[in-house]
Amino acid sequence: MTRIAILGSGFAALTAVRELRRQKVEAEITVVSPREELHYLPSSIWIPAGLRKAEALRLPLAAFFARHQVKHVKASVTGMQAAEKVIETDAGPITADQILIATGGRFIRKLPGVENAIIPCEGILAAEQIAVRLKAMVGGTIAIGMATNPNEPGAMRGGPMFEYLFILDTLLRREGRRDKFRLVFFSPSSRPGQRLGEKAVDGILKEMAKRGVETHLGHKMVRIEPAKVVTEGGEIAADLILFQPGMTGPAWLANADLPLSPGGMVLADGLCRVADRPGIWVAGDAGSYPGPDWMPKQAHQADLQAKAAAANIAATLKGEAPKAAFEAELVCIMDSLDRGMLVFRRGKINIVLSALKPLHWLKRMFENHYLRAYR
Numbered sequence: 573m574t575r576i577a578i579l580g581s582g583f584a585a586l587t588a589v590r591e592l593r594r595q596k597v598e599a600e601i602t603v604v605s606p607r608e609e610l611h612y613l614p615s616s617i618w619i620p621a622g623l624r625k626a627e628a629l630r631l632p633l634a635a636f637f638a639r640h641q642v643k644h645v646k647a648s649v650t651g652m653q654a655a656e657k658v659i660e661t662d663a664g665p666i667t668a669d670q671i672l673i674a675t676g677g678r679f680i681r682k683l684p685g686v687e688n689a690i691i692p693c694e695g696i697l698a699a700e701q702i703a704v705r706l707k708a709m710v711g712g713t714i715a716i717g718m719a720t721n722p723n724e725p726g727a728m729r730g731g732p733m734f735e736y737l738f739i740l741d742t743l744l745r746r747e748g749r750r751d752k753f754r755l756v757f758f759s760p761s762s763r764p765g766q767r768l769g770e771k772a773v774d775g776i777l778k779e780m781a782k783r784g785v786e787t788h789l790g791h792k793m794v795r796i797e798p799a800k801v802v803t804e805g806g807e808i809a810a811d812l813i814l815f816q817p818g819m820t821g822p823a824w825l826a827n828a829d830l831p832l833s834p835g836g837m838v839l840a841d842g843l844c845r846v847a848d849r850p851g852i853w854v855a856g857d858a859g860s861y862p863g864p865d866w867m868p869k870q871a872h873q874a875d876l877q878a879k880a881a882a883a884n885i886a887a888t889l890k891g892e893a894p895k896a897a898f899e900a901e902l903v904c905i906m907d908s909l910d911r912g913m914l915v916f917r918r919g920k921i922n923i924v925l926s927a928l929k930p931l932h933w934l935k936r937m938f939e940n941h942y943l944r945a946y947r
């Protein structure tokens with residue numbers, strides 16, 4: 573029987589499983605990942621405000637895998653001999669006929685002193701740390717910022733940092749202690765969030781001003797000290813620092829014969845094929861794809877890529893030429909705990925809806941709808 577190996581059990585990996593079975597692919601599917609769980613990170617922004625508990629965002633996958641006749645191997649990928657289709661893992665090698673890489677991205681930890689900041693998108697634990705630190709503070713400065721990968725400027729995730737900024741502001745106001753805190757937003761870009769479009773950046777900067785958030789923009793990062801962010805344009809003394817560095821590919825790529833993009837992600841074409849490696853595919857944050865410079869590192873984009881990759885694997889197994897190309901699409905509801913700002917991009921379309929209450933509820937409804945497939 574044909575063997576398909578899917579590396580990772582995040583958004584792209586699980587969407588690919590569903591799409592393969594929907595396309596009636598009967599091959600043996602093995603998912604390799606360190607935990608048999610989906611972590612629904614988009615809702616981790618609500619942990620500091622108590623709107624979500626960490627346990628609710630860790631979804632066990634045993635029933636989902638059983639339903640889709642998937643074998644789960646609890647292991648971390650450590651390398652790959654792509655030419656031979658051998659996946660190296662910490663539980664031994666695995667071979668497959670078709671391999672989908674969906675192990676996500678990683679944040680660059682090169683900035684001196686980066687360990688003095690919490691990197692919110694590193695996972696549920698980071699959100700819990702923010703909650704604990706915030707609760708212990710009686711006042712002070714919270715500095716929130718982001719940077720990109722200088723070798724691949726698109727490899728970044730800014731949306732959640734704006735969400736943390738606006739959510740913490742709303743939360744502190746609700747708690748009646750906003751006046752005891754300074755909120756400062758920093759970024760080497762003078763127009764942060766540009767991939768969302770110019771109108772969205774204007775809206776975000778206006779919202780910061782309205783909420784009394786100070787900005788420190790357009791200065792290259794130098795280092796982070798335990799109580800200070802140092803940039804080429806000055807310093808920000810801070811009691812809590814949230815910083816999102818630029819993204820790169822997963823660490824195991826250093827031990828694989830795969831073509832990489834300048835930013836260190838797996839180089840793919842518009843059909844999610846890894847360049848010059850027949851039978852190897854990539855979807856989600858682990859890959860670098862052709863397309864507009866605003867193409868997001870988002871779960872929604874990962875899902876679109878996974879659907880295309882799965883359709884192309886299905887076609888290949890039938891002896892047909894793969895032809896499913898994914899759409900570049902950005903859909904983001906930027907939440908502020910009681911409202912949401914919507915940004916949508918596809919082709920030349922760029923829609924921005926300013927902060928509205930129903931959009932907060934839409935984000936919550938979408939979470940419920942999305943997770944139904946895994947519950």
Ligand SMILES: Cc1cc2nc3c(=O)[nH]c(=O)nc-3n(C[C@H](O)[C@H](O)[C@H](O)COP(=O)(O)OP(=O)(O)OC[C@H]3O[C@@H](n4cnc5c(N)ncnc54)[C@H](O)[C@@H]3O)c2cc1C
Nearest residue numbers: 580581582583584614648649675676693856857870871872
């Ligand atoms: C706070 C926050 C808010 C966000 N908000 C949104 C939002 O509103 N909308 C949106 O679309 N996106 C949002 N995102 C982005 C979204 O979560 C990511 O883009 C998405 O998770 C990428 O999917 P992926 O499948 O490529 O990788 P991931 O979901 O990161 O999955 C990677 C998988 O690979 C596994 N893995 C890692 N290393 C290995 C290894 N060596 N071997 C085997 N398995 C491995 C992991 O355990 C995981 O199962 C948000 C992210 C965060 C953190």
